[in-house]
Amino acid sequence: MADEQQSAEPRFGYESVDARTLASLRWQVGSRLKRANAGHLSSAGLKFGTREALGPHALLLFFVSDAPNEPGGRLIHTASRLFRDSRDAYHLPTLLDDLTVTARGHIAAAGPQWHPLYTSRSMINGKDVHLPAEARYLGVGVSTLDTDQGLWSDIAPSLHETLAAGIFGASQQISGRCYARLVDGTAMQVDRDAYPALGDNGIRCTRPVDIDHYDSYRRYADLTSRGDHDHQQMWQRLTALHELLTAHLNPGRDV
Numbered sequence: 001m002a003d004e005q006q007s008a009e010p011r012f013g014y015e016s017v018d019a020r021t022l023a024s025l026r027w028q029v030g031s032r033l034k035r036a037n038a039g040h041l042s043s044a045g046l047k048f049g050t051r052e053a054l055g056p057h058a059l060l061l062f063f064v065s066d067a068p069n070e071p072g073g074r075l076i077h078t079a080s081r082l083f084r085d086s087r088d089a090y091h092l093p094t095l096l097d098d099l100t101v102t103a104r105g106h107i108a109a110a111g112p113q114w115h116p117l118y119t120s121r122s123m124i125n126g127k128d129v130h131l132p133a134e135a136r137y138l139g140v141g142v143s144t145l146d147t148d149q150g151l152w153s154d155i156a157p158s159l160h161e162t163l164a165a166g167i168f169g170a171s172q173q174i175s176g177r178c179y180a181r182l183v184d185g186t187a188m189q190v191d192r193d194a195y196p197a198l199g200d201n202g203i204r205c206t207r208p209v210d211i212d213h214y215d216s217y218r219r220y221a222d223l224t225s226r227g228d229h230d231h232q233q234m235w236q237r238l239t240a241l242h243e244l245l246t247a248h249l250n251p252g253r254d255v
Helices: 002-008 019-047 092-113 152-162 211-220 229-249
Strands: 054-066 074-084 136-144 176-182 187-192 203-205
Touching (some): 019 074, 019 136, 019 176, 019 211, 054 092, 054 176, 092 229
Antiparallel strands (some): 054 074, 054 136, 176 187, 187 203
16 A cells, blocks of 8 residues: 555656646746747847847746746746857757757756856846746747748848838738747747737647646647657757756756
8 A cells, every 4th residue: 555655646746736737837938938939039130130130049948936926826937048140050959959068068067056047157148037046947948030931041131121111120020939848748839920810829739728628739749749850850959958957957847
C-alpha cells in the first residue's frame, strides 16, 4: 500500500496544480507572445534601414510568481532579447542552437549562480525585469517576422519602398508568429494574423488553454512534428534550449 501511495505522488510541481490554473497560465503566455510579436514588429519597422536594424527573430523568457489577486493566483514576467540584423540572425534553428551553446557555457563557467536575466552573461537586452525572489522559470519562446506571407528580409524592403508611411505605417498588414515551450510539457504556436478569421485567437497549443473547451487542443497534439525540415529543426532546437534552462533554473518544474 505504501508503494502505491508513493507512486501516486506528483513527479513534478505542475502536476499538483489544478487544470484551470494551468490553462490560464498557457492563455496568458499566448497573449504575451502575441503582444511581444507586435512590439517586435514595431521596433523592427522603426529601425529598418538604419545601422541599428533588427533581425527577424527575438527571444522571450517567461517566469511565474505567486500573486493572489491575479488570474489563477499567478503573475507572469516576460524578458526579451532582440537581435541586430545580420546573416547570423536569419536562420532560426541555428540562432537557437547558438543560444543553447552560449547558455551551456555560462552555466559551466558560473555554476548554479548563473541566471539568464542578470550579470554580464545575461541572455536578454530588453527592458529590465525585476523578479520576485520566489519567481520560477516557466518557459522560453521566440518571436519571428518570417511567416507564410514571406521572409522579413523580402517583405520589409518592398513595403518600405511602396508605402508612404513606411513599414511602421503598414504594421497592421504584416503578420507575425511565435513559438514556445513550457515546463508542463506544453508546445505552443501563436499566430498574430493581420486578418484573423472570426473567432480565431491564433493560439495553437498541445495542451488546453480553455478548460471549458477541453477538446479544442487535441488537433494540435502533433504540433512539433508538423512542417518542413527547418520547422521541425526549430522545434528541436527550441526544446533543447528549454530543457537546458529548465534543468538549471527549475528542475522540479514548479509553476
